[in-house]
Amino acid sequence: MRRTGTTRRGALTATGAIAMGAVLAGCGGGSGQREGSAGTDTATAAEQATAMRTDRSLRAGAAGTSRELLARYEQVVRAYPATTAGLSPLRDAVRAHAEALAADGGKARVPSRTRATDAGSALKELAAAERRTADIHTATLLKAPPELARLLASIAAAGAAHAYLLTELAKETSS
Template identity: 60%
Template sequence: MRRTGTTRRGVLAATGALAAGAVLPGCGSDADDTGGARKGSAHGGARTAADGTSSVRTQTALRTSASRTTATLLAGYEHVLRTHPSTAAGLTPLRDAVRAHLTAVSPGKAPALAPARSLATGPAAAVKELAAAERTAADAYTALVLEAPGELARLLASVAAASAAHAYLLTELAKETSA
C-alpha cells in the first residue's frame, strides 16, 4: 500500500529543486548582466547603475514581503504555544528557527507581531494549522525567489526549504499530539 502525504523523499526533492532554482539564475554571461552592452561602454555602465538602484528597491520590497510572511508565521507559533503549553517541547525549536528567519529576511527592524487567531480547539488541530501555515509560507518564499537577485534568492530558497521541512515535522508532530 502506498503511503500518502508528505514523505522524506518528497521533502528532499523539493529542497533540491529549490536549491537548484536559487543557483541557476546566478549562472550567465557578463553580456546578460548588462543587457547585451559590452562592459566598457558608457551605455552599459549607465544601465548597470540604474539596475543597481532598482535592485535595491526590489530587494527592500522582497525583504519586506518575506518579513511580513515570517512575522505572521511567528505570531502563529506564539499563539499556539500560549494556548497549548503541552506543545512546547516540539514547537519551541521550530519557533526559534522562524524567529531567526525573521531576523535574516527583515530589511531593517523586524515588524511587530500581529495577534494571531486560531480556529483550532485542541493541540493537534493547532499544530496542523501551523503545518498549513508553514506550507503557505514556503510557497510565498518560493514565489519571491523568482524575483530576487543573487544572495537574496539563495536566502529565500533556504528559508523556503526550512519552511517545507517544518511543515513536514509539524504534520508528524500533529499525529503524535494528543487531542
C-alpha cells in the same frame, strides 16, 4: 593483465564530466558576453538603485510573512503550553529566518485567531501556515536578485521540513 583502451566505465565517466562542465558553464551569470568586450556587465546607477529598491521591497515582504508565521507559533505556544518543547526549535528557526530577511526589526502582523479546539488541530493549522509561507517565499525568489533568492530558497526548504515535522507532531499529539 590490465585492459587498455576505452571501457564502458571510462566512457561514462568522461561523458558525465563533460555534461557537468556544460551545466556548470551554463550556471554562470552575465548576459552571454565575455568580460572585456564592448558590452560589459556594468550597470548604470539608475539600474543599481532600482535593483536595491526591489531587493528591499522583496525582503520587507518576505520578512513580514516570516514574522506573521512567528506570531502564529507564539499563539499556539500560549494556547497550548504542552507543545512548547516540540515547537521551540522550529519557532527559533522561524525567528532567525525573519531576522535574516529584515534588518529593520519590524513588528509582526497579528494573524487571525486560531480556530483549533485542541493541540493537534492547532499544530495542523501551523503546518498549513508553514506550507503557505514556504510557497510565498518560493514565489518571491523567482523575482529576487541572486543573493536573496538563495536565502529565500533555503528558508522555503526549511519551511517545508517544518511543515512535515509539525504534521508528524500533530499525529503524536492527537494519539
